[in-house]
Amino acid sequence: MKLRIKFTKSGVMVFIGHLDMMRYFQKAMRRADIDIAYSQGFNPHQIMSFALPLGVGVYSDGEYLDIEANSITSSEDMCKRLNEVMVDGVTIESVKLLADNAKNAMSLVAAADYIVSFREGHAPESFSMKKFLEFCEQDSILVTKQTKKNTREIDLKSYMYEVREDKDGIYMKIGAGSANNIKPDLIFQAYEEYTGISMDEFALKVKRLDLYADLGEEDTHKFVSLEALGEDFYE
Amino acid sequence: MRKQALSDEILLKIEKPARYIGNEVNSVVKDLSKIDVRFAMCFPDVYEIGMSHLGIQILYDMFNRWEDVYCERVYSPWTDLDKIMREQNIPLFALESQDAIKDFDFLGVTIQYEMCYTNILQILELGQIPMESKDRTWEHPIVIGGGPCAYNPEPLADFFDLFYMGEGETMYRSLIDLYKEHKAKNSTREEFLREAGKLPGIYAPSMYEVVYKEDGTIAEFKPKYEDVPATVKKQIVMDLTDTCYPENPVVPFIKATQDRVVLEIQRGCIRGCRFCQAGMIYRPVRERDVEMLKDKAYKMLRNTGHEEISLSSLSSSDYSQLGELVNFLIDEFKGKGVNVSLPSLRIDAFSLDVMSKVQDVRKSSLTFAPEAGSQRMRDVINKGLTEDVIIKGAGLAFEAGWNRVKLYFMLGLPTETEEDIKGIAYLSEKIAERYYEIPKTERNGKVQIVASSSFFVPKPFTPFQWASMNTKEEFLQKAHVVNDTVKEQLNRKSIKYNYHEADVTVLEGVLARGDRRVGKVILNAYRKGCLYDAWSESFHNDLWMEAFEEEGIDIMFYTKRERDMDEILPWDFIDVGVSKEFFKREWQRAKDEVVTPNCRMACQGCGAAAFGGGVCFEAKN
Numbered sequence: 072m073k074l075r076i077k078f079t080k081s082g083v084m085v086f087i088g089h090l091d092m093m094r095y096f097q098k099a100m101r102r103a104d105i106d107i108a109y110s111q112g113f114n115p116h117q118i119m120s121f122a123l124p125l126g127v128g129v130y131s132d133g134e135y136l137d138i139e140a141n142s143i144t145s146s147e148d149m150c151k152r153l154n155e156v157m158v159d160g161v162t163i164e165s166v167k168l169l170a171d172n173a174k175n176a177m178s179l180v181a182a183a184d185y186i187v188s189f190r191e192g193h194a195p196e197s198f199s200m201k202k203f204l205e206f207c208e209q210d211s212i213l214v215t216k217q218t219k220k221n222t223r224e225i226d227l228k229s230y231m232y233e234v235r236e237d238k239d240g241i242y243m244k245i246g247a248g249s250a251n252n253i254k255p256d257l258i259f260q261a262y263e264e265y266t267g268i269s270m271d272e273f274a275l276k277v278k279r280l281d282l283y284a285d286l287g288e289e290d291t292h293k294f295v296s297l298e299a300l301g302e303d304f305y306e
Numbered sequence: 307m308r309k310q311a312l313s314d315e316i317l318l319k320i321e322k323p324a325r326y327i328g329n330e331v332n333s334v335v336k337d338l339s340k341i342d343v344r345f346a347m348c349f350p351d352v353y354e355i356g357m358s359h360l361g362i363q364i365l366y367d368m369f370n371r372w373e374d375v376y377c378e379r380v381y382s383p384w385t386d387l388d389k390i391m392r393e394q395n396i397p398l399f400a401l402e403s404q405d406a407i408k409d410f411d412f413l414g415v416t417i418q419y420e421m422c423y424t425n426i427l428q429i430l431e432l433g434q435i436p437m438e439s440k441d442r443t444w445e446h447p448i449v450i451g452g453g454p455c456a457y458n459p460e461p462l463a464d465f466f467d468l469f470y471m472g473e474g475e476t477m478y479r480s481l482i483d484l485y486k487e488h489k490a491k492n493s494t495r496e497e498f499l500r501e502a503g504k505l506p507g508i509y510a511p512s513m514y515e516v517v518y519k520e521d522g523t524i525a526e527f528k529p530k531y532e533d534v535p536a537t538v539k540k541q542i543v544m545d546l547t548d549t550c551y552p553e554n555p556v557v558p559f560i561k562a563t564q565d566r567v568v569l570e571i572q573r574g575c576i577r578g579c580r581f582c583q584a585g586m587i588y589r590p591v592r593e594r595d596v597e598m599l600k601d602k603a604y605k606m607l608r609n610t611g612h613e614e615i616s617l618s619s620l621s622s623s624d625y626s627q628l629g630e631l632v633n634f635l636i637d638e639f640k641g642k643g644v645n646v647s648l649p650s651l652r653i654d655a656f657s658l659d660v661m662s663k664v665q666d667v668r669k670s671s672l673t674f675a676p677e678a679g680s681q682r683m684r685d686v687i688n689k690g691l692t693e694d695v696i697i698k699g700a701g702l703a704f705e706a707g708w709n710r711v712k713l714y715f716m717l718g719l720p721t722e723t724e725e726d727i728k729g730i731a732y733l734s735e736k737i738a739e740r741y742y743e744i745p746k747t748e749r750n751g752k753v754q755i756v757a758s759s760s761f762f763v764p765k766p767f768t769p770f771q772w773a774s775m776n777t778k779e780e781f782l783q784k785a786h787v788v789n790d791t792v793k794e795q796l797n798r799k800s801i802k803y804n805y806h807e808a809d810v811t812v813l814e815g816v817l818a819r820g821d822r823r824v825g826k827v828i829l830n831a832y833r834k835g836c837l838y839d840a841w842s843e844s845f846h847n848d849l850w851m852e853a854f855e856e857e858g859i860d861i862m863f864y865t866k867r868e869r870d871m872d873e874i875l876p877w878d879f880i881d882v883g884v885s886k887e888f889f890k891r892e893w894q895r896a897k898d899e900v901v902t903p904n905c906r907m908a909c910q911g912c913g914a915a916a917f918g919g920g921v922c923f924e925a926k927n
């Protein structure tokens with residue numbers, strides 16, 4: 072059975088990198104006595120995959136991992152058992168059952184919501200929200216994106232689905248996942264170039280709110296939270 | 307929100323911030339308002355190393371079971387953070403509460419190897435605690451050291467208020483009660499240290515004085531006051547089953563060197579290898595009951611979620627219920643995605659059988675520790691392992707499908723000859739030849755033998771404590787002889803020979819058998835920037851040499867010089883239970899190339915029976 076687990080990351084846990092979070096969850100599965108499936112072979116490993124790595128220093132209200140389980144109880148019970156073995160700063164939000172033929176979270180991720188604000192004492196003096204929103208409303212925002220192999224020019228604008236002011240900072244819904252992963256930092260870099268102001272490297276405080284699959288056709292988007300693709304289950 | 311000693315900015319700038327944030331699974335949180343004594347437990351090396359140490363896990367668990375005590379952990383900040391802490395004047399803090407350790411009641415340091423001594427000074431300095439005991443007041447924690455290096459505490463005497471001789475489970479409760487009592491009645495710190503020094507196993511270096519002869523050896527080592535004991539007796543746990551052992555060890559976020567559940571099956575060793583300090587100072591052998599170990603295995607795996615469990619002891623093959631324990635672990639956990647790892651097993655039919663169940667034979671290598679190349683040399687060091695047994699074991703392993711072998715040797719052993727040195731190459735060659743006796747069709751490709759040698763350091767409380775140690779040049783010359791001999795042999799392509807660094811070995815030799823005068827060299831070297839000396843990339847031999855030069859300390863006096871049998875050794879005031887007579891007898895037998903039987907074959911009357919238990923009384927039970 073495929074299960075999707077949603078969790079949050081806050082406090083000092085934001086300093087724990089992706090690979091260590093994977094190790095953390097592998098051990099947590101055993102502590103919570105989740106009947107997770109193992110691969111075959113001499114050194115079996117748990118069948119588990121994460122939706123999208125979260126950078127060190129980034130907070131999140133909506134992280135996902137999918138696991139394969141041999142047996143299940145109920146959403147509520149599994150959620151409770153996992154929460155009992157979590158540390159401060161990681162909370163299990165939900166455990167949902169997926170259809171047997173469901174694609175895994177990693178291949179589905181298409182967009183992410185973020186709240187971006189400035190760390191205390193790090194906001195550039197000349198920053199103006201109005202100017203930032205103006206910048207975001209341009210027809211195109213061309214940047215060169217560095218990947219491991221090469222650099223290529225992309226138009227950020229086609230991956231910026233929504234940007235607005237929010238009570239906690241700037242809200243943005245932007246492209247995510249293997250095909251069109253852009254991060255809030257990239258938008259702010261472009262903004263720095265656009266305005267000529269410069270920010271120190273620790274200025275941004277980023278919080279991911281949720282991850283989405285895109286169920287739209289061709290040119291239209293229909294973003295659905297990864298959590299909504301699973302169902303609650305009962306004993 | 308938890309307190310954070312380091313800002314977000316610092317944590318994002320440094321390597322592996324997880325080393326400093328605490329918050330790990332099973333780390334203990336206590337209400338400070340209900341605590342009388344705060345204890346900072348330190349392993350003076352980087353987090354990943356320190357977190358792998360079982361002793362700290364045991365004491366951490368024990369202290370935190372006591373309601374009035376809160377024990378927290380502290381490790382050496384890596385060099386990147388060290389720099390920032392100095393620049394920004396951030397005091398070193400404990401992981402759990404993130405509070406500065408200078409405000410704690412105790413700072414306990416486990417001293418596992420000599421090359422961490424400068425790291426101890428770093429802990430004190432970053433902790434904003436005066437480095438020398440004489441400069442501390444009640445404002446500062448009581449700095450107490452323990453662990454194997456505490457059995458010659460003298461080079462560190464200036465930096466510690468107290469040392470603990472023996473296993474931590476026994477005396478800490480009395481020490482903490484004494485501390486509370488003295489705090490309550492407003493004694494001076496000095497009064498407390500003097501009283502503490504009367505507790506069994508506790509040594510207060512400031513209560514003793516040393517007088518030297520003209521030739522530099524010790525004329526007299528004596529307490530300054532009549533009520534301070536002249537000898538300090540090692541304390542050990544006699545019943546290792548009915549005692550505390552953690553069920554919830556702390557689980558690091560980042561991969562520690564020991565990323566697994568560790569079951570300590572016994573303490574001590576029956577073998578009596580003459581070079582081995584651990585085999586002497588932890589006498590007598592005491593086993594834990596197999597039922598206790600099974601129960602702990604269950605609980606620790608469940609409470610940590612680790613995917614591996616390992617046995618720990620000096621010589622697991624000598625544990626009397628090994629078969630039952632190992633089979634239980636395999637049957638019980640192997641099917642649940644838990645690996646069972648079995649280090650320090652003697653290679654024989656039994657161990658090969660269980661190892662083939664827990665590891666992939668083609669991918670793993672087998673380890674032999676002959677320690678010396680020739681039979682004569684092995685007799686000198688009392689390594690009761692014959693060539694016949696080694697070759698037989700290797701043959702069994704090769705026939706079972708293994709084709710990778712690691713061999714561990716020492717160079718520079720007492721009485722060593724050219725033939726003994728070359729013996730390392732010869733033995734490696736014979737093992738390779740044994741492999742090729744297997745018909746080609748039944749072998750698994752080529753054999754790969756990795757032979758490594760470390761250089762021998764004579765240690766206190768061993769029969770070799772009087773012995774001359776080789777110089778750096780002698781060590782390297784010997785290593786070259788081995789290397790050249792390997793290169794001349796038929797199977798040279800199957801044998802890879804490595805040897806340890808000679809510089810650092812010489813330094814280890816000075817610190818291991820040093821006296822109080824060596825302390826100022828350590829401080830001087832630290833002032834010059836020596837830190838993380840156990841890490842070859844940060845070891846600066848030139849700075850150490852300058853420090854010896856400036857302090858007028860002669861290295862050869864501590865290394866090369868063979869001690870006279872009736873010389874007062876710096877550690878003679880410690881009673882480890884094994885008598886000096888026994889060590890003398892064994893030193894003579896070594897020179898006579900006579901093997902001494904192990905404790906189970908025939909008790910040698912070493913003195914450890916005085917502890918009243920363990921292997922010494924096995925037959926009578």
Ligand code: SF4
Pocket residue numbers: 589590591904905906908909910911912913914915921922
């Ligand atoms: S007294 Fe005998 S049995 Fe006990 S440790 Fe010493 S030699 Fe071994």
